[in-house]
Every structure is written in C-alpha cells, then in structure tokens.
Amino acid sequence: MKVKNLSRIVGGMPISDPFIIGVYHKDNYPQANGNMGPDASLEGRSIGNDFNRDADWRMYHGEEIPGFPHHPHRGFEIVTIVSKGYVDHFDSKGSKGRYGQGDVQMMSAGSGVLHGEMFPLVNDDAPNPLELFQIWMNLPSKSKMTEPDYKMLWKEKIPESNIKNENGGNVKIKVILGEYNGVKSIDPLENSWAKDPNHHVGIALLEMDPETEFVLPAVNSTMNRYLFFYDGNSILNLDEYTMEKGLFAELDGGEEIRIKNGSGAAQIIILEGEPIGEPVAARGPFVMNTDRELEDSYAEYRRTQFGGWPWGNSEMDLVNPKETGRFASYRFGEELDSPEKQN
Known part of the structure; x- marks a missing residue:
C-alpha cells in the first residue's frame, strides 16, 4: 500500500x-x-x-x-x-x-x-x-x-529545484536535507544522522502550482516517509488517495508516489529517513536510549545547568533589539554570519 x-x-x-x-x-x-x-x-x-x-x-x-x-x-x-x-x-x-x-x-x-x-x-x-x-x-x-x-x-542559499510541467505550471522544491530532483542540500551538521547518505534523510518544502505533479521516487521499504499538506486552496491526489489541506500522510518509502495537485496552489512538507533502530527513552527536553541515561541527564542538569545561562537570568523573554536584521553570531561574537556573507 x-x-x-x-x-x-x-x-x-x-x-x-x-x-x-x-x-x-x-x-x-x-x-x-x-x-x-x-x-x-x-x-x-x-x-x-x-x-x-x-x-x-x-x-x-x-x-x-x-x-x-x-x-x-x-x-x-x-x-x-x-x-x-x-x-x-x-x-x-x-x-x-x-x-x-x-x-x-x-x-x-x-x-x-x-x-x-x-x-x-x-x-x-x-x-x-x-x-x-x-x-x-x-x-x-x-x-x-x-x-x-x-x-x-x-x-537565499537553500538549494532549490524547479520542475516545469507540460501545462507550464511549476513545482518549486526547497531542499533542506537530502537530495530531490538531482539537487542536494547544504551539508548537514557533522554528527547528524543525515550525514550518511545511506540513511536517506530528507526534508523538503514543495510549492505546487495548480494542475501540476511531482513524483517521489521509490527508495527503500524500510524508510519512514511522511507528507503534510499544510497550506493552499487545492486538493491533492496521492495516486488513488484524495488529500485536503491539513491532512498528514504516512507513505511507503519503497513505492513511487505520484503527487497530483488540483486547481489551486498547494504547499507541502516532506519528511523521510531510515530508522536509527535503537531504543528511545524520551522525557521532556531529553532524548536518550535508556531510563538510566535520562535520570543521569536530569541529575547532571540540576547539578551543572549544562554550563549555565550566560545572557542574564533576569530576562526571560530575551530578544535582540527590534531593528536587528537577520544574523547569526557564534561563540560570543568570534564568528559572524548573515545572508549577505558568502560561505
């Protein structure tokens, strides 16, 4: 199925x-x-x-x-x-x-x-x-x-792919992780599960013009694959299934999935990847493999606060000045990044 x-x-x-x-x-x-x-x-x-x-x-x-x-x-x-x-x-x-x-x-x-x-x-x-x-x-x-x-x-730097359909409509794919339509994402974080391409991790945003289609290729039946139709004024068809806005679909990673859009625009997120296959012990903000590791994590946090909060404990709703543009600062300003800076 x-x-x-x-x-x-x-x-x-x-x-x-x-x-x-x-x-x-x-x-x-x-x-x-x-x-x-x-x-x-x-x-x-x-x-x-x-x-x-x-x-x-x-x-x-x-x-x-x-x-x-x-x-x-x-x-x-x-x-x-x-x-x-x-x-x-x-x-x-x-x-x-x-x-x-x-x-x-x-x-x-x-x-x-x-x-x-x-x-x-x-x-x-x-x-x-x-x-x-x-x-x-x-x-x-x-x-x-x-x-x-x-x-x-x-x-401005997230890789994109555009697929022109026969009717002139366009499907734009923003590739956040993985590879879609021959376009690869920016490298994942060094220790990410997505770092190994054999794990088939993918996150992508699709913007579909009316009456267009996009094909998710078959990859591996062991892969978990999901699609969320989060915005638009259309109806999608996933092969024989009809999908309206707000619905979430679990798909077979080993099957080709043909996504056909209806008469309006559609915005979709795709999530997929091979399972890690290890035990999961999760509670609150921590995700470990065993209950003992969870208990140790809470104990360490209570003892060390993971190094503490360096930005002042009195400001709970801490934000940058209103006029600030988009930017990133690392290690207390040792390295700066912005949309204008070249990688």
Whole structure:
C-alpha cells in the first residue's frame, strides 16, 4: 500500500524514527506594542503556558513576548523552518541570532545545551504572522554526547529545484536535507544522522502550482516517509488517495508516489529517513536510549545547568533589539554570519 495512513494533526505530527517530534506553529499575531509583544490584551490567557489551539495566536511560554524562554536539551537534533515571521535565538554556547522569512536553523543539542527561541513582533503598524515547523531528529547513541552544534541555512542559499510541467505550471522544491530532483542540500551538521547518505534523510518544502505533479521516487521499504499538506486552496491526489489541506500522510518509502495537485496552489512538507533502530527513552527536553541515561541527564542538569545561562537570568523573554536584521553570531561574537556573507 503506497499510502499507509491519512490523519489530521492534533498537536504534533505522528512521525517516528529517526524523527522524535514534529510541530507546526501558525499564529496570526496582531501589530506589535512597540516592545515586540502583541498590541492586544493578554487577559484570560494562561501566561507562561499559553497553548490554546482554538486561539488565533498564542504566547506559549513567553510572558510579554511570545516564544520559548531558555530551556535545556540533550541527545537529539532540532531543525526549525520559519516560513513567516522571525525567531530570536540565544544559547549557552555563546551563540545568538535572528532568522525567519524562509530561513532554517539546525541545532544539535548533543551532550547538553540551553537555548531560547522567542518570536519578536517587529511590525508596530501591521500584523505579525508566524509560521514555522520544528522537527526533532534523533541522534544515534554514539553521537548523543558529542559537542552541541548550530548553523543557519539562509533562505537565499537553500538549494532549490524547479520542475516545469507540460501545462507550464511549476513545482518549486526547497531542499533542506537530502537530495530531490538531482539537487542536494547544504551539508548537514557533522554528527547528524543525515550525514550518511545511506540513511536517506530528507526534508523538503514543495510549492505546487495548480494542475501540476511531482513524483517521489521509490527508495527503500524500510524508510519512514511522511507528507503534510499544510497550506493552499487545492486538493491533492496521492495516486488513488484524495488529500485536503491539513491532512498528514504516512507513505511507503519503497513505492513511487505520484503527487497530483488540483486547481489551486498547494504547499507541502516532506519528511523521510531510515530508522536509527535503537531504543528511545524520551522525557521532556531529553532524548536518550535508556531510563538510566535520562535520570543521569536530569541529575547532571540540576547539578551543572549544562554550563549555565550566560545572557542574564533576569530576562526571560530575551530578544535582540527590534531593528536587528537577520544574523547569526557564534561563540560570543568570534564568528559572524548573515545572508549577505558568502560561505
């Protein structure tokens, strides 16, 4: 069966090895209040834990600015794809930055890191929509205690492929990990499961014009493969299956999948990869192989705070100045990166 399952997302995406968690945030934030928070009343919200799925927008764990103030991770890799809006990043290794509007961040938590990811609202006279995916991808046991790592994929440098259909319509593929239509991604992080091409890890965004099609080739029946139709005004056909916006599909990695779009536009994310095949012990922000390793991780974090938070404990909603552009700074400014800088 080419399509193993179709479902509607409630909370996170129903993904599995080598992936741990996949979430899709879409928030229609209003204009800002001048201080990068929403110019709207926060009365009635669960400030510090605002996850109301029925609301137009959420504060998450932020109190004045939406987002996720600093918190720990260990044992896995995080891929954050920001289609709309901005994210401000700070971490305990001395890195900080602002990215968004199509940028992608890759961060390996490795042996342990603290990071904050806040959503600054920079428009005081217009809405501040936010749309992002965050994918947690596991690390194999040999890599779980490696040095944390972080890099930016600026939207201007993410490899793309364009497929012209016979009707003149176009399918644009943004290749974040892996290879699609002969186009390879930027190199993964050094200790990533995606580093070995035999693991067939792929993450791609598809933008399909009306009445176009795209073929996912057969790769391996052992590979886990997923497709999420997250935006657009069309109907997709996955061979004999019909798929409307908001549906999530688990696909057979060993079968060719022909994706045919209907009369409107369609935006799709593809996730795929060979399973790591190791035991998973996950709780909260840590992903290890055994319960004992989890207990040791919590004990070490309580004892060391993974080196501590170097940016000042008083600022929970820590962000860059409002006028800041997109940038990345590593090791307290020893290395700087931006969309304008050549690799």
